[in-house]
Amino acid sequence: METSLAQQLWRYGRTQFVILLLASTAASAQTTTPPVNPPPDCSHCKEKLLTLDALRTALPADWQLQREREPVFGSDVLVVQAGMQNPQTLLLVHGLGQNGFTDWLSVMPQLARRYHVITLDFPGFGYSSSPNGKYSPRNYARVLNWLLARHAKTRAIVVGHSMGGAVALRFASEYPAQLDKLILVDAAGILQRTAFVKYSARIPLPIEQMPSFLQGAVARITDFGNAAVEKIVGLPDPTRLLNTSETVWGGILSHRTNLNAAMALVDEDFSAAIPTLQTPTWIIWGEADPVAPLRTGQMLARRLPRAQLLTMPGVGHTPMETATSQIFYPLLEHALLSDPQPAPLAGSPGTELADLHCQGESGRLYSGHFREVLIEGCSGVKLSNLSAEHIVLRDSIVQMLNVQVDARDTALEVDNSELIATAGEISGDIAIRADKARIDLAGFKLDARRTAIEVQRFSRLVGSVNAIRSPAYTGTWQGSEEIEMGVLAP
Structure with missing residues (x-):
């Protein structure tokens, strides 16, 4: 059924509020x-x-x-x-x-x-x-x-x-x-509009300077605000x-x-x-x-x-x-x-890789080379300058920066979690599998032998300046998507 003019104007007004906030x-x-x-x-x-x-x-x-x-x-x-x-x-x-x-x-x-x-x-x-x-x-x-x-x-x-x-x-x-x-x-x-406005509309909370026992609560407050902005700007x-x-x-x-x-x-x-x-x-x-x-x-x-x-x-x-x-x-x-010197990509570790498991922690920062990474029940966690063969995020709030994942099967699994990820590369049969997830990717390369992003249950995806290579689609992806079940189709 066609949306009424009143509903369109109401939705327009809510979105305008966020963009007015950006302008001011x-x-x-x-x-x-x-x-x-x-x-x-x-x-x-x-x-x-x-x-x-x-x-x-x-x-x-x-x-x-x-x-x-x-x-x-x-x-x-x-x-x-x-x-x-x-x-x-x-x-x-x-x-x-x-x-x-x-x-x-x-x-x-x-x-x-x-x-x-x-x-x-x-x-x-x-x-x-x-x-x-x-x-x-x-x-x-x-x-x-x-x-x-x-x-x-x-x-x-x-x-x-x-x-x-x-x-x-x-x-x-x-x-x-x-x-x-x-x-x-x-x-x-x-950045894609949702990602940019989400940052501009946030309450500035310096989580890194807070005691560790507060960092989890602050991360959850920020997560709540991000979800609200995503819903409004996603209209x-x-x-x-x-x-x-x-x-x-x-x-x-x-x-x-x-x-x-x-x-x-x-x-x-x-x-x-x-x-x-x-x-x-x-x-x-x-x-x-x-x-x-x-x-x-x-x-x-x-x-x-x-x-x-x-x-x-x-x-x-x-x-x-x-x-x-x-x-x-x-x-x-x-x-x-001077001329700029681009930062080199991380090389192969060349050694036996250990596993990383974060459980029930807040405000942790992890870097290095790993085989399996499992982040479970953690808030305000950052993965920075990290490479792995497989990453699983479960019931967590996570940020990634300069992360590389190279997997045989599914590379990154995001289950009932929020992920904000910037500048990285993910490759595998399935690059990302999302299950009741909120994912914000900026500047990622997704190289998938089968599917770039597969959604098992309702998830919200925000993308800025991403590149996808898969059998179904090769090209750029920038947008905001809500997917009940299925695959991302830019």
């Missing part, structure tokens, strides 16, 4: 929404200075500022250039929040000593106009293509932060001849209504810049672009980022062919802020001057 969270990491009429929390943003003339006076005299008509949205955008005497072009790409390009001001003077620096306010942000249209990474990448074709002196080095990281990634995948190197800083989105996709056309999208979301860009960001699928991108890529990430999960950077470092990850302990989502720029800038400088 991402924006607040860069421009905190203040109480009524306090002074703006920025020094050079439009909210503070009001006019382009005031901005021009506040910036160094040798910087060039001009509004130009871009052809993608047909709007006027602010373009800023510094270090005009230098031959190598460096493009800085901003994220969500009305600060726009001014998020980069703490590092621009240093960069302009060596590079021809170009930056802009995207349409809808900062000192640029706000046209109708879909503020998507793909459309913004088209704006960058126009900008560099007009102003770049060389193949550019492109540095993107937050939403700007996603835009820069899309730009590199579609216009590889325009750039020489890519640097992603706390890139937002990229019919509200962006299907908006994606009728970009005119509809822009009309409904006109004058809602951050929401427009945030919804377009989580709507973008990078799963086909990432494995084929040959541009040398550095990934810089704040380990305390409350907006963009570190697992995104870990996944990118494993799945991009020529990438390396650098992390900053204790640093949040906007590392170029004045308070943390002294930590961020040396890493940025290293990335600018």
Whole structure:
């Protein structure tokens, strides 16, 4: 029976709530929404200075500022250039929040000593106009293509932060001849929508810093929250209504810049672009980022062919802020001057393998090479840099990072458990068997001689930038699925 309009709107509203939370969270990491009429929390943003003339006076005299008509949205955008005497072009790409390009001001003077620096306010942000249209990474990448074709002196080095990281990634995948190197800083989105919103909507609980007797309870609280978000975001996709056309999208979301860009960001699928991108890529990430999960950077470092990850302990989502720029800038400088070195995959142990059995424990971390791994009745367990011939998770809450499983039969069995797994490889007759499970995979290769994922009883599956090779299907998998019984069929 067809769903009534009232039911569709009710479901749409619940999903919108989570995406609104994403938009407000991402924006607040860069421009905190203040109480009524306090002074703006920025020094050079439009909210503070009001006019382009005031901005021009506040910036160094040798910087060039001009509004130009871009052809993608047909709007006027602010373009800023510094270090005009230098031959190598460096493009800085901003994220969500009305600060726009001014998020980069703490590092621009240093960069302009060596590079021809170009930056802009995207349409809808900062000192640029706000046209109708879909503020998507793909459309913004088209704006960058126009900008560099007009102003770049060389193949550019492109540095993107937050939403700007996603835009820069899309730009590199579609216009590889325009750039020489890519640097992603706390890139937002990229994960499948459910996985990304689940992280943004979580209650930040530092489980690693808690006493061991509390870690199990905290893991179960987090698990409950994850399940709730998965159910809400797993409802019919509200962006299907908006994606009728970009005119509809822009009309409904006109004058809602951050929401427009945030919804377009989580709507973008990078799963086909990432494995084929040959541009040398550095990934810089704040380990305390409350907006963009570190697992995104870990996944990118494993799945991009020529990438390396650098992390900053204790640093949040906007590392170029004045308070943390002294930590961020040396890493940025290293990335600018060096080529990334991808981390090697774990080799064969070459020795007799032991078994690993975790039973009724909380907050444990396991690494190494094993034959059989059984995690039973455990909470908050992490398997990191681990290889095995067979893994069984039963009645447990587990995270995996850089895990490899190579099995003769079924490689990974997940029974009445939650698994969040990032960057790994699983091969066997059946790669994964799920039974009353919740599984969130990001950046995995599943190599199955029979079936990639087999579901015995109702399970929920979330996938981001995964690759599958099996008799039934070979290709990428990104999506959110609920399967009563059967097999995953992307």
